[in-house]
Amino acid sequence: MSGLRLTEGSRGPGASVAVEGAPLTRTQVPYVTGSSVLGMKCADGVVIACDTMASYGSLARFKRLTRMHVASPNCILGVGGDYSDFQQLQTMVDAEMTAQYVANDGLSLSPKAIHAFLARHMYHRRCKVDPLWNSVLVAGFHKGEGTLSLVDLYGTAYSSDVLATGFALHLGLPLLRNAHRPDITVAEAKVVMNDVLKVLFYRDARTNDVVQLATVTAAGVEVGDMVKLDTEWNHKAFVQGARAGDESSW
Amino acid sequence: MVFPCLPLLRHAASLWYGSLCGRRGYTMPKPVKTGTTIAGVVFADGIVLGADTRATSGSTVFEKFCEKIHYIAPNIYCCGAGTSADTESSTGLISSQLELHRLATGRESRVSTSLTMLKRMLFRYQGHVSAALVLGGVDLHGPHLYTVYPHGSTDRLPYVTMGSGSLAAMAVFETGYKDDLSLEDAKNLVYRGISAGIYNDLGSGGNVDLCIIKRGSTEYLRGFATENARKYRRPSGYAFAPGTTAVLSSKFTRPLKEIAVVEEAGVAEAAVDGAATPATGEMDTTT
Numbered sequence: 040m041s042g043l044r045l046t047e048g049s050r051g052p053g054a055s056v057a058v059e060g061a062p063l064t065r066t067q068v069p070y071v072t073g074s075s076v077l078g079m080k081c082a083d084g085v086v087i088a089c090d091t092m093a094s095y096g097s098l099a100r101f102k103r104l105t106r107m108h109v110a111s112p113n114c115i116l117g118v119g120g121d122y123s124d125f126q127q128l129q130t131m132v133d134a135e136m137t138a139q140y141v142a143n144d145g146l147s148l149s150p151k152a153i154h155a156f157l158a159r160h161m162y163h164r165r166c167k168v169d170p171l172w173n174s175v176l177v178a179g180f181h182k183g184e185g186t187l188s189l190v191d192l193y194g195t196a197y198s199s200d201v202l203a204t205g206f207a208l209h210l211g212l213p214l215l216r217n218a219h220r221p222d223i224t225v226a227e228a229k230v231v232m233n234d235v236l237k238v239l240f241y242r243d244a245r246t247n248d249v250v251q252l253a254t255v256t257a258a259g260v261e262v263g264d265m266v267k268l269d270t271e272w273n274h275k276a277f278v279q280g281a282r283a284g285d286e287s288s289w
Numbered sequence: 290m291v292f293p294c295l296p297l298l299r300h301a302a303s304l305w306y307g308s309l310c311g312r313r314g315y316t317m318p319k320p321v322k323t324g325t326t327i328a329g330v331v332f333a334d335g336i337v338l339g340a341d342t343r344a345t346s347g348s349t350v351f352e353k354f355c356e357k358i359h360y361i362a363p364n365i366y367c368c369g370a371g372t373s374a375d376t377e378s379s380t381g382l383i384s385s386q387l388e389l390h391r392l393a394t395g396r397e398s399r400v401s402t403s404l405t406m407l408k409r410m411l412f413r414y415q416g417h418v419s420a421a422l423v424l425g426g427v428d429l430h431g432p433h434l435y436t437v438y439p440h441g442s443t444d445r446l447p448y449v450t451m452g453s454g455s456l457a458a459m460a461v462f463e464t465g466y467k468d469d470l471s472l473e474d475a476k477n478l479v480y481r482g483i484s485a486g487i488y489n490d491l492g493s494g495g496n497v498d499l500c501i502i503k504r505g506s507t508e509y510l511r512g513f514a515t516e517n518a519r520k521y522r523r524p525s526g527y528a529f530a531p532g533t534t535a536v537l538s539s540k541f542t543r544p545l546k547e548i549a550v551v552e553e554a555g556v557a558e559a560a561v562d563g564a565a566t567p568a569t570g571e572m573d574t575t576t
Contacts, residue, residue: 210457212457213457213460213485213488214461216489217481235460238459238464276331276468287399287401
């Protein structure tokens with residue numbers, strides 16, 4: 040890892056080229072970004088969902104890419120934020136899993152351990168003011184119980200039954216919290232997730248309508264296909280115009 | 290300190306108060322905002338409007354049960370989000386103007402009339418009057434539901450939400466709205482939307498108020514759902530024994546002038562101005 044250079048001189052945000060005499064920084068401003076990720080813990084596993092788009096500011100740049108990464112046979116990451124930092128996270132997590140495998144002691148990282156590893160790393164980057172500009176949802180199934188946790192670019196780390204990042208915090212959490220019960224099944228949760236993804240497509244300007252759900256159950260990780268959402272645009276007022284049948288000019 | 294002239298008194302006083310606060314290290318209180326969830330839905334027979342009841346100033350709850358659904362006309366009501374003073378005074382002003390208009394025309398008010406009055410006023414103030422409104426009513430042309438933004442733009446839609454809890458409420462509406470809802474379904478949808486705002490947004494809270502406007506009838510359900518009422522109140526109240534609070538000193542004074550009580554045809558009045566109430570002296574007690 041190109042480490043800390045405690046040298047003088049300030050080089051504005053976004054400076055990432057290695058120059059003698061200045062600290063090395065990477066993402067200070069996100070460029071290609073993914074939108075929200077949602078997750079719900081169920082009685083028999085965990086479901087996470089996100090759309091499949093990476094935006095370049097207001098441009099819908101990459102429209103059919105996966106924002107999920109299978110970290111281990113029983114753990115999946117769903118990531119929002121800067122896409123290049125997501126790719127770096129993928130490399131890091133894979134390298135760590137490989138190192139564990141190479142130790143050849145029959146042990147591997149549990150989902151909780153993967154979350155802790157990411158949380159430590161993200162907080163360390165935050166302290167260097169050189170963050171990985173992401174919000175990561177870690178979903179896993181270990182020893183008969185699902186785990187769902189979040190780490191963000193500041194290193195904030197927590198676990199809950201219902202989690203979301205980005206716009207889904209405001210639009211998705213109310214619906215997910217209403218729907219969640221301790222005995223909810225993965226199949227029921229998928230229906231709720233689809234409803235929330237539709238609301239996100241309607242109201243978040245940086246999403247598209249092709250989405251992907253993933254589940255982690257006792258049987259392992261299953262990443263679903265990229266599916267186009269069935270959205271409703273045929274309300275009378277939308278089709279005819281809100282002023283139909285009226286003399287009002289507004 | 291001498292103030293220049295009476296009309297400027299209130300402004301000058303508030304400036305002086307503000308500087309006093311600054312000198313002593315206090316901060317001026319923030320304007321009371323409604324930090325709100327308000328919503329409206331068009332259903333088969335009319336409009337259902339809904340609102341929460343929390344008014345905040347910064348992160349303090351100023352009022353737990355305020356009224357955010359304002360009267361504009363017998364057939365038109367308006368929910369208000371943003372600065373409380375701005376929503377109350379702009380809706381009150383337009384309501385008065387509309388009543389004069391009704392007297393002049395002899396007709397029931399139209400929703401688009403109140404909309405035009407509101408948007409013209411708000412545009413004139415270029416967004417400085419911070420009033421974000423959900424205006425709904427039923428007139429001869431049917432049900433109308435509008436949003437009015439602080440800068441004066443308007444939208445006409447079948448379902449609308451405004452305020453800090455608007456995203457939570459809109460998420461519920463986007464999943465639950467259908468054309469031509471029944472009254473019960475519409476009430477339930479608005480109730481669920483406002484509840485989503487109350488429980489997921491920190492700027493909203495308290496009870497759910499609903500207002501149902503149909504052709505020829507309006508029903509204002511203040512406190513439609515009161516799920517956040519105080520759970521326990523001490524039934525006997527509080528009784529503090531004398532001496533609970535230490536009395537440091539007492540001073541008794543006689544009134545300055547004699548009190549004459551004149552009774553005429555059954556009307557009793559205290560004849561002297563500035564006098565204390567009869568039968569007790571003025572008590573100046575410091576604690």
